[in-house]
Amino acid sequence: MPEKKASVHWEGQGKKGVGQISTETDALKAYPYGFGSRFEDDRKGTNPEELLGAAHAACFTMAFSFAADKAGFATEVVDTKARVRLKVDGAGPEIDRIELELQAKVPGIDEAKFQELAQGAKRDCPLSKALKGVPEINLVATLIQ
Structure with a gap:
């Protein structure tokens, strides 16, 4: 690669x-x-955390779609949002939490298999692996009917 x-x-x-x-x-x-x-709240530029969130959401979304495909399910629509929290305290800034929110339409899949594939994608996508130092990475996955 x-x-x-x-x-x-x-x-x-x-x-x-x-x-x-x-x-x-x-x-x-x-x-x-x-x-x-x-x-601060300056919206004229980006920041590393916003870019990290976009990259993590993109990586996770692809990993989920590929995992569903491998399991025999075709994803129709997959939307992921990411929120990256930068905690600032006396020890200095630190990313202490990433929240991923997945909404996907996957015909023929049941809720249990959907959740299994989503959690596996969260665990296995390359950016999740690279971000193992983040204390908390959470996922809320919603199957759209």
Whole structure:
């Protein structure tokens, strides 16, 4: 598998600095981020936690769809939301929780098998494995009829 690449350019000091995030596919091209978009409510840029949540949701969604396919079930619609909590205290910032919320339409599957596949995808997707240091990764999975 090829390596995936991203880059960041940063100018300025600490809270006053601003950065730009770029990916090799140009999905992000000099996209802004900084203190305000990470620790405050500035919606003009992104932040590492938002990007991590998007990446984890994307990875998990694919893992779920592939697991369902392998088990003989064709996914029609799979939607995943991710919430990444950055806790800030005296020890410094830390990602202490990720919440994944799955809603999927999978004809012919029963609730027990659906939950089994969802939990397996959460456990086995490459980003979940990479994020083992996060104390809490939770999943709420809803089967749409």
